[in-house]
Structures are given as C-alpha cells and as structure tokens.
Amino acid sequence: MNPDLFASENEPISLKMPDAEVIYFPSFFNKVLATDFFERLSKTIKWQQDNITVYGKTYPQPRLTALYAINNNSYRYSGITMNPKPFTEELLAIKEKVDIACNVSFTTCLLNQYRDGQDSNGWHSDNEKELGTNPIIASLSFGAERWFHFKHKTDKQLKRKILLENGSLLLMKGTTQEFWLHQIPKSKKILHPRINLTFRIIQ
Ligand SMILES: O=C(O)CCC(=O)C(=O)O
Numbered sequence: 001m002n003p004d005l006f007a008s009e010n011e012p013i014s015l016k017m018p019d020a021e022v023i024y025f026p027s028f029f030n031k032v033l034a035t036d037f038f039e040r041l042s043k044t045i046k047w048q049q050d051n052i053t054v055y056g057k058t059y060p061q062p063r064l065t066a067l068y069a070i071n072n073n074s075y076r077y078s079g080i081t082m083n084p085k086p087f088t089e090e091l092l093a094i095k096e097k098v099d100i101a102c103n104v105s106f107t108t109c110l111l112n113q114y115r116d117g118q119d120s121n122g123w124h125s126d127n128e129k130e131l132g133t134n135p136i137i138a139s140l141s142f143g144a145e146r147w148f149h150f151k152h153k154t155d156k157q158l159k160r161k162i163l164l165e166n167g168s169l170l171l172m173k174g175t176t177q178e179f180w181l182h183q184i185p186k187s188k189k190i191l192h193p194r195i196n197l198t199f200r201i202i203q
Pocket residue numbers: 110112121126139148164182184196198
C-alpha cells in the first residue's frame with residue numbers, strides 16, 4: 001500500500017461535541033512510519049502492569065502502562081503513583097512533531113499497551129489536579145485500530161465514538177475533560193496489540 005495515496009486523509013477533523021474541543025488527525029504519521037514506531041515502542045519501552053484501586057477494590061489494570069517525562073514530576077491516578085523515566089529517542093522524535101502541531105511543549109507521556117481486545121480502559125476523564133484546568137492532551141495511536149467512546153457527564157443522550165487508526169492523533173482540549181468521559185471498550189474481534197501515547201503537561 002502506498003501511504004502517499006492517502007495523504008489527503010491527514011486533514012484534521014473537528015468533532016462536533018458541545019462543551020468540548022476535540023480534533024482528529026487520521027494520518028498524523030503515515031502507515032509505514034506508524035508501524036515502525038509501533039515495533040520500536042513495543043521493544044524499547046519498559047512496560048509494567050500495576051494494580052489499581054477503584055471504589056475500594058484492587059485488581060490488575062487491564063493493559064500495560066509506562067510513564068516518561070522531561071522532568072521528575074510524578075502522575076497519580078486511580079490510586080497509582082507513577083514516577084517517570086527520561087524520554088527515549090522514539091518518544092523525543094514523536095514529541096517534537098506533536099509539540100509543533102499543538103503549539104505547546106508537552107512535559108510528560110503516559111503510555112498504554114492494549115495487548116488485544118480483552119485489554120481496555122474504563123470510563124474516566126483526565127482531570128487529575130496535576131494537569132491543571134482545561135488540560136490539553138495529545139493522544140497518538142499505533143498498531144491495531146480501537147474504538148474510542150465519549151459520553152457527556154450530565155446530558156446522558158450525548159455520545160460519540162471514533163475509530164482510532166494506526167498513526168492518528170486525537171487532540172482533546174478546552175473543557176473536554178470537565179464535561180465528557182472517555183473509554184476504550186473491550187472487543188472480542190481485536191486480536192492484535194495497540195500502543196497509545198498520551199502527551200500531557202505536568203508542571
Ligand atoms: O488508549 C487511548 O486511546 C486512551 C487512553 C486514555 O484515555 C488515557 O490514558 O487516559
């Protein structure tokens with residue numbers, strides 16, 4: 001497949017969502033580059049599986065994670081405190097392009113590896129104190145495509161879903177985290193792994 005044939009697919013798409021600012025770049029990296037990043041990140045990242053505590057119950061997180069940053073600031077969510085490692089060569093290369101596209105300087109990258117469709121990420125918003133108000137979050141996808149669901153916190157009718165493609169960037173900013181939850185649901189059909197990188201600012 002010639003990735004240049006799909007160059008026009010990189011037009012950003014603004015999702016029509018009240019109380020949110022969400023922009024999707026289908027081909028932020030072309031398929032060849034994205035697949036190469038997937039292979040390299042699988043090997044070079046120090047993946048871990050933590051236990052999380054939600055509503056007083058503790059169980060292994062249904063995915064692998066890792067935290068990397070340009071500073072030493074830790075990130076705390078669902079009862080886990082993660083201490084960052086210094087950025088790898090791949091993460092620095094990706095961050096450079098993401099920083100330019102988003103016009104900010106991200107400090108931190110939280111990574112998720114969904115080994116197959118049995119791995120998931122439950123309903124949440126990225127509203128931890130460390131992120132400040134109206135955080136900007138740049139979320140990159142490599143490997144298997146997965147559905148990403150949004151639901152509004154108060155207007156229960158409001159729902160959106162988007163298929164996150166290999167090499168895509170989903171940008172969430174403004175009041176998105178204040179008004180919406182998101183999740184990666186399980187899926188029996190997905191047999192291959194996906195790596196997700198969420199760049200954040202933690203001062
Ligand atoms: O895997 C994804 O696309 C979403 C990850 C996510 O929501 C998070 O790490 O906060």
